[in-house]
Amino acid sequence: MGYLKEIGLYFMMLKGVFIKPTKTSVLRNLVLKEIDDLIIGSLGIVCFISFFVGGVVAIQTALNMDNPILPKSLIGFASRQSIILEFAPTFISIIMAGKVGSFITSSIGTMRVTEQIDALEVMGINSLNYLVFPKIIAMLFYPFVIAIAMFLGILGGYAAAVFGGFATGDQFIQGLQEEFVPFQLVYAFIKTFVFALLLATIPSYFGYYMKGGALEVGKASTTSFVWTSVFIILTNYIITQLLLS
Amino acid sequence: MIEVQNLKKGFGGDELVLKGISTTFDKGKTNLIIGQSGSGKTVFLKCLLGLFRPTEGKILYDGEAYSELSSEKQRTLREQMGMVFQGSALFDSMTVEENIMFPLKMFTKQRKAERRERANEVIKRVNLINANNKLPSEISGGMQKRVAIARAIVNNPKYLFCDEPNSGLDPRTATLIDNLIQEITHEYEITTIINTHDMNSVMEIGEKIVFLQKGHLAWEGSKETIFKADNDDVTNFVYSSDLFKKVREAVLKENQ
Numbered sequence: 001m002g003y004l005k006e007i008g009l010y011f012m013m014l015k016g017v018f019i020k021p022t023k024t025s026v027l028r029n030l031v032l033k034e035i036d037d038l039i040i041g042s043l044g045i046v047c048f049i050s051f052f053v054g055g056v057v058a059i060q061t062a063l064n065m066d067n068p069i070l071p072k073s074l075i076g077f078a079s080r081q082s083i084i085l086e087f088a089p090t091f092i093s094i095i096m097a098g099k100v101g102s103f104i105t106s107s108i109g110t111m112r113v114t115e116q117i118d119a120l121e122v123m124g125i126n127s128l129n130y131l132v133f134p135k136i137i138a139m140l141f142y143p144f145v146i147a148i149a150m151f152l153g154i155l156g157g158y159a160a161a162v163f164g165g166f167a168t169g170d171q172f173i174q175g176l177q178e179e180f181v182p183f184q185l186v187y188a189f190i191k192t193f194v195f196a197l198l199l200a201t202i203p204s205y206f207g208y209y210m211k212g213g214a215l216e217v218g219k220a221s222t223t224s225f226v227w228t229s230v231f232i233i234l235t236n237y238i239i240t241q242l243l244l245s
Numbered sequence: 246m247i248e249v250q251n252l253k254k255g256f257g258g259d260e261l262v263l264k265g266i267s268t269t270f271d272k273g274k275t276n277l278i279i280g281q282s283g284s285g286k287t288v289f290l291k292c293l294l295g296l297f298r299p300t301e302g303k304i305l306y307d308g309e310a311y312s313e314l315s316s317e318k319q320r321t322l323r324e325q326m327g328m329v330f331q332g333s334a335l336f337d338s339m340t341v342e343e344n345i346m347f348p349l350k351m352f353t354k355q356r357k358a359e360r361r362e363r364a365n366e367v368i369k370r371v372n373l374i375n376a377n378n379k380l381p382s383e384i385s386g387g388m389q390k391r392v393a394i395a396r397a398i399v400n401n402p403k404y405l406f407c408d409e410p411n412s413g414l415d416p417r418t419a420t421l422i423d424n425l426i427q428e429i430t431h432e433y434e435i436t437t438i439i440n441t442h443d444m445n446s447v448m449e450i451g452e453k454i455v456f457l458q459k460g461h462l463a464w465e466g467s468k469e470t471i472f473k474a475d476n477d478d479v480t481n482f483v484y485s486s487d488l489f490k491k492v493r494e495a496v497l498k499e500n501q
Contacts, residue, residue: 115334122294124323
């Protein structure tokens with residue numbers, strides 16, 4: 001029953017986000033600030049992780065190709081498939097659940113604890129729209145982050161394969177182009193879009209409805225990370241089943 | 246003026262937190278709600294603010310019942326309310342000046358220069374010096390309270406609500422804040438309602454005092470009449486400290 005109540009409250013929160021909109025001029029500034037905090041602020045870590053994990057994927061693939069019949073271009077092919085299909089959209093989203101999700105939960109939770117949300121409500125401002133809506137809009141730019149992660153992951157793979165002596169540049173690029181199915185990119189971006197919505201709303205829910213003090217803000221951040229990750233993994237499974245099977 | 250008619254509030258269980266409160270808060274006066282912890286003061290204040298919907302009864306703001314207004318009119322009414330929270334509730338990502346300009350930014354069509362001019366007027370009124378560009382975390386508790394008061398009055402509210410406005414402040418700053426709220430109340434003819442535990446505030450600015458006990462209105466009067474209150478709950482609450490016991494004895498002796 002408790003979980004059902006929570007799910008119901010989450011959807012009521014979503015409804016509350018889209019009613020009584022904040023003044024456009026104020027909203028514009030809030031969205032820009034959120035883009036800076038959530039998107040631009042995450043680029044550094046995303047670029048770093050993508051490049052090196054891409055490199056590791058290429059090395060692991062190369063080291064596990066014992067059979068001499070297997071062409072070297074398979075390193076590029078395998079890197080492309082793992083990075084585009086899973087690493088960039090899903091793995092980066094789990095990392096973002098930790099980085100962006102904790103930030104959202106703790107910032108909204110602190111506002112709850114320090115009565116700043118009550119202050120907004122007393123002024124007649126729809127606090128859900130004021131706090132959560134700009135985050136949802138900002139996270140619509142999340143697919144750009146994932147596109148960068150895909151590019152850098154593949155670049156990392158290329159660098160590791162070529163400079164590590166596992167394949168030549170031509171072989172790697174040939175692998176990248178082999179049996180490329182454009183729909184797989186569509187699939188990757190569809191799930192990225194869904195993850196973006198989860199990343200913006202689940203941590204907001206845990207921050208907005210938290211009760212208690214500073215200790216509970218920390219607990220809410222952890223809970224938010226766990227549940228955001230769980231829902232990312234679950235929706236990943238459902239979307240994959242629906243679109244690729 | 247705010248008129249409360251038979252206000253009852255519960256949270257789902259059988260027990261009501263507020264058990265039928267009826268009273269009036271006058272315009273241009275500092276109205277104090279006092280009572281022990283758990284007496285229902287905060288729930289009462291949140292009902293007055295429209296944050297809690299009453300289970301039964303009505304709250305009339307200058308004759309208009311909040312619960313009977315359309316959502317648009319409720320929003321307009323909310324814009325006429327100012328609130329000073331116990332912890333100030335300043336937006337910590339904004340500077341002092343931005344905090345004060347915030348209600349103007351949200352509810353008026355004023356340009357930035359006009360908003361800044363109005364903000365500086367109230368900053369001057371609450372005696373905030375050299376704090377415009379500081380963040381709330383960079384100023385003292387007393388200054389934060391002044392910023393909270395400035396933010397609450399910047400949009401010329403008709404109703405001002407204060408929840409423990411001087412908690413955590415030293416006695417001198419607490420008195421200054423009390424006096425500031427009273428001056429502003431008289432100056433702008435605001436209906437001010439203050440939720441407090443502080444007996445100094447009661448004696449200093451209690452033009453009307455409402456005493457809550459276990460969700461009931463147990464006594465109402467003013468700082469002048471509280472000395473003569475014949476209600477045991479009130480006398481036990483107000484005169485729990487030796488200082489006030491002695492003050493009471495002195496006042497009663499003087500009156501004899």
